[in-house]
Amino acid sequence: MRDSSLEAIFRPCSIALAGITVANPEHWTRNFLSGLVAFGFDGPIYLVNPRGGEIDGRKVYHRLSDIPQNVDYVISTVPASASPGLMEDCAAKGVKAVHFCTSGFSETGTLEGIRLETRLKELASSTGIRIIGPNCLGIYCPSSRLSFRPDFPGESGTVGLIMQSGGNTVNLIKRTEFRGVRFSKVISYGNAYDLDESDFLEYLTDDHDTCVIGLYIEGVRDGRKFHAAAERAAKQKPLVLLKGGITREGTRTAAGHTGSLAGSREAWEALCRQMNIITVDSVEEMADLLVTLALMPHPGGRRMALLGFGGGSSVLISDHFGKRGLLIPPLPEEIKAQILEYTPIAGNILTNPVDYSQALMNAEYLARTLRILFRWQEVDHVIGFVSLLFNRPLLVQRLRSLNDGMLETARELQEQMAIVAETSIAPEEAELILPFIQKCAGYGFPVYFSFASAAGALDKVLAYNERQSALKH
């Protein structure tokens, strides 16, 4: 009956925020309230702090027991030392689940921290109240209007995340949001004293809204349970795993972060190979994979037509794609002839990649060339690549050509493409680049920021699919 206890977490009828700061509106404990308000959570939200008072016209109860109505779910920001007392109050109130945000438990390595862990686990077991955490940010589930931050996307999507670090969760959402990824259910689960990665993995495996699952794991306490959960999940949905603590140095840090025993690198690698779990080694790479899997769920084959700007870039993207085993078939003579009808040969390289530098100022030629490439039957994908490292006046022109000649053409043909855009963080240019990327995302075109990351993500997703169909036969 695991699922039904998780329902109270993902679809609570009422929520209490225990430990919210009354005096300081800038305090981090206020994020949970502003998240729920911004998302328009439609059940009652109760506030609890021993000092009482009022926040934005909402009464602050001194104790949980003072709340006259039922409470399903509690988000706790009380100090670690007060958490066992809160659990007792929750039991008396009939609360179904508590998310403990606060840290200061066994991960500190202190005797007091270890004692608190033991006590919390005992209470979870004796009361039947499920615990998320401690030491984590909890749940972001847009369809239930739950969010631990006000600034996440309001719409739902197909990606589920199970993350042992809150910071990495925020980084990942920030890195993928403007590239078109939206989430079904996101769980930052921290020290995992009760509900752990395996419980959430089982839940997301059966969750129809979730098509792709990203995992950040520092350590697993019950290896057998995780093995079973991962095996079932990996058969049904692509899993992308970022394992923290794969070196001696990282393992030591993970122990201090979430009190995790990291496990050996070799064991994790073997498990992932066996189950066809996609592995990544950074949040950036996880972002690239989620963008690819979310926007390009059926990526077809490995044959790429590349269309871009600049000879040096063409050489380097060829190397990066070649190194990953992506195929770049030479441009057939008849296709070259079609492009040559309106194109001077000097300054353009009419092979594959097509380096059409001159069309960067000419949307019509770009559109014409793209149409020709989309008609080329021997390739599975068309990839555009462009450096946006230009100062504003040039960039304005270039983005206009790219928009009219590339994005609108692909859209009109109802074709998908992917874009590799080398970008600047100079604000004057970012102001132009961000809406361009958001437009790509809106059209369902994955955007990558380097040749290496595009080649890596495409290769890993293709390899996942190749392996998955082999496993099915």
Add this chain to the structure above:
Amino acid sequence: MRDSSLEAIFRPCSIALAGITVANPEHWTRNFLSGLVAFGFDGPIYLVNPRGGEIDGRKVYHRLSDIPQNVDYVISTVPASASPGLMEDCAAKGVKAVHFCTSGFSETGTLEGIRLETRLKELASSTGIRIIGPNCLGIYCPSSRLSFRPDFPGESGTVGLIMQSGGNTVNLIKRTEFRGVRFSKVISYGNAYDLDESDFLEYLTDDHDTCVIGLYIEGVRDGRKFHAAAERAAKQKPLVLLKGGITREGTRTAAGHTGSLAGSREAWEALCRQMNIITVDSVEEMADLLVTLALMPHPGGRRMALLGFGGGSSVLISDHFGKRGLLIPPLPEEIKAQILEYTPIAGNILTNPVDYSQALMNAEYLARTLRILFRWQEVDHVIGFVSLLFNRPLLVQRLRSLNDGMLETARELQEQMAIVAETSIAPEEAELILPFIQKCAGYGFPVYFSFASAAGALDKVLAYNERQSALKH
């Protein structure tokens, strides 16, 4: 007497721009004029176009021979087919060197292109005029006020670049400028029909202004000559090589770009290992290496103290540094005790990395902790790491703490540190982040944008130094 002929290129007394477009001020051929004007080139600049006329009050001569004074150096944007004629005019005029920007030679694979290559080489040999290119952007040398673009840094620096691709040259300068890299001499040399990578490498080896050399090479025609030049250069200065065309796919593209024969990957790898040349596989990685070498010319040892924010980030940076063999010694008990004097243990990880999340809002605690880490004798470097993926209001606070608590403290102590900053391209945030990075650069602190790239660049520079001292003994 190679050097003296190159002097006319790097320190010309007078320049003619042959082929500049008169009608269209937006035309790319105008960049050479606007570059020289913006940089305040102090010799005469003559303009040449068969149509004559005037540009910004400057007379446009119909032919080179119409110019009444001497011309040292010609930058040509005439069509490929007109380049032999221009060479003849240059010979009559006593020009010492010509940079042919235009493409359309043998790289197109056409008979006409191959014929033009042969003719240009004959003319170089018979007239003694040195040629840069064709198919390249030529010279950027701030100390001589030469630049092929108006928007490059005006100040000189210690990095020399020898690049077979103009686009990659621009990308690299754009990626390193705001991170504090400045250049001595930059050469975009294209098809290398006369002067080649080896000539420029010899020149920069003897150039006292150049302390580090970056190379982008697609192919080398004279392997023996390059071997000798690289061997001599590598003994004296760090060389960073990005080799284009290391795969079958890249090789084919390089042939179409600069007509290069790329050579085998194994041969290049062996050469670089033998000579202790640092290899990179992207422009981004080259940027990271140049930032490190330019700002941290004497990087000392491998022992790192890491100070940052967030448990998940601490775990991942530990893994990335650990994987590259960088050492993160555990924090000694007495140092931990010093930090604990003013720090609660919950929410902070007092090991190495020091994850001091709470100090991200408290510049004083951050400064105090940084002072303690700089007194720690058992480490060679202090590295700060921070995610800047926050929305504007939070980011303002965070950057203020980082500035006051980290940058100003290190500056005051006259210590160097390096910063890993995960950044956003959202314009509202970029507006705050860019000046922060520029300030780091101004203080001589290298900035990296990911754990992997920081670890990679630091490891490669340290390995270079370790190897170099081993080779000296």
